[in-house]
Amino acid sequence: MTATNKTANYHLPQWVGEDHPTFAEDFNGAFAKIDAAMFENSNTATAAKTKADGVETQIGTKTRMTCDDFDNMFITMLNKEG
Numbered sequence: 001m002t003a004t005n006k007t008a009n010y011h012l013p014q015w016v017g018e019d020h021p022t023f024a025e026d027f028n029g030a031f032a033k034i035d036a037a038m039f040e041n042s043n044t045a046t047a048a049k050t051k052a053d054g055v056e057t058q059i060g061t062k063t064r065m066t067c068d069d070f071d072n073m074f075i076t077m078l079n080k081e082g
Contacts, residue, residue: 002019002020002021002022002025002026003015003019003021003026004016004019010033010034010037011033012030012033012034013026013027013029013030051077054076054077054080055073055077058072058073058076059073
C-alpha cells in the first residue's frame with residue numbers, strides 16, 4: 001500500500017503505521033512535484049528581480065521622483081509587459 005494520506009497543498013505522500021511506501025510511486029512522484037514547484041518559484045523570482053532591476057535602472061540615483069518620472073516609468077513597464 002502506498003501512502004494513505006496526502007499533504008494539503010502539493011498532495012505529497014504522508015504515511016500511517018501500516019503503509020508501505022514505494023520508491024516508484026510515492027517518492028518519485030513527490031520529488032517530481034517538489035522539483036516542478038521549485039523550478040516555477042525560481043522562474044518567478046528571476047522575473048521579479050528583472051523587473052525590479054529595470055525600475056532601479058530607470059530611477060537611477062534620483063532621491064525624488066517627479067510625477068513625470070513616475071508616469072514615464074509606469075508607461076515603460078506597461079509597454080514591456082504588453
